[in-house]
Amino acid sequence: MLTACRVTVLVKALPHPSRRYGETVCCAGVTPSGEWKRLYPIRFRHLRENKFARWQWVDFRYRPPTNDRRVESCHVAEETIAVSAKLPQSERLRLLGPMIAPSAAHAAAAGHSLALIRPLNTRFHWRPKNSSLIEKERAAYREAVAQKGLFDRDDLRALEPLPYHFRFSYHDANGPHHGTCEDWETSTTFWKWRREYGETSALERLSGIYNDEYPRRGMIFAMGNMAKRPNIWLLLGVIRLDPEPGQLDLL
Numbered sequence: 001m002l003t004a005c006r007v008t009v010l011v012k013a014l015p016h017p018s019r020r021y022g023e024t025v026c027c028a029g030v031t032p033s034g035e036w037k038r039l040y041p042i043r044f045r046h047l048r049e050n051k052f053a054r055w056q057w058v059d060f061r062y063r064p065p066t067n068d069r070r071v072e073s074c075h076v077a078e079e080t081i082a083v084s085a086k087l088p089q090s091e092r093l094r095l096l097g098p099m100i101a102p103s104a105a106h107a108a109a110a111g112h113s114l115a116l117i118r119p120l121n122t123r124f125h126w127r128p129k130n131s132s133l134i135e136k137e138r139a140a141y142r143e144a145v146a147q148k149g150l151f152d153r154d155d156l157r158a159l160e161p162l163p164y165h166f167r168f169s170y171h172d173a174n175g176p177h178h179g180t181c182e183d184w185e186t187s188t189t190f191w192k193w194r195r196e197y198g199e200t201s202a203l204e205r206l207s208g209i210y211n212d213e214y215p216r217r218g219m220i221f222a223m224g225n226m227a228k229r230p231n232i233w234l235l236l237g238v239i240r241l242d243p244e245p246g247q248l249d250l251l
Contacts, residue, residue, distance in 0.1 A: 002061035022147035102173035119170035124210035137161035179235035
């Protein structure tokens with residue numbers, strides 16, 4: 001028995017190779033009533049007319065996963081995905097504002113495995129990956145693309161690994177933290193800008209977005225823990241959202 005659900009998408013993390021499903025993307029969204037749902041396994045690049053972007057409303061059917069006890073997790077029937085309009089900007093704070101937690105630790109204490117936080121003292125930076133790691137990731141992406149089912153797309157090229165670790169340092173109610181940015185949107189923006197402006201300019205532009213514009217206008221992080229290591233939280237999404245009166249006082 002499949003259950004129907006609707007979410008506005010907030011998280012599309014970097015694709016990861018999967019032994020069982022090939023290449024998958026960790027996706028998550030929020031229902032109209034403000035409940036988190038984690039969508040898995042989403043083989044995003046195999047989707048055709050039902051691809052979705054951040055803020056779009058997505059309808060789907062799911063069953064409880066067999067190997068993931070996190071309450072928000074849904075095993076999605078990929079063929080049931082239907083995409084509709086985006087959540088208007090004027091309605092985003094009203095939906096997400098009440099969900100913003102003081103920290104990921106506060107969310108974990110409440111039994112959640114996904115959270116929104118309003119970070120302070122953020123600093124975006126990058127560090128080059130070494131060549132052996134890049135080649136290891138390149139081989140894994142090639143292997144993932146080679147795992148095709150009968151009805152899968154046959155025109156996919158293996159992803160090229162990012163040449164940098166993108167990271168944030170920040171504070172929340174539990175103090176200072178450092179986290180690798182797993183946000184796919186950040187990765188695709190880097191590649192787009194590198195093609196258009198060159199690598200140095202692409203990095204400078206990302207720095208301008210994440211070290212100036214977003215902190216000045218309002219920014220939240222979407223955080224999620226790992227199924228097998230629930231004490232480890234990852235930075236899955238960097239989201240532009242206007243500040244809510246009183247929210248910063250919690251941090």
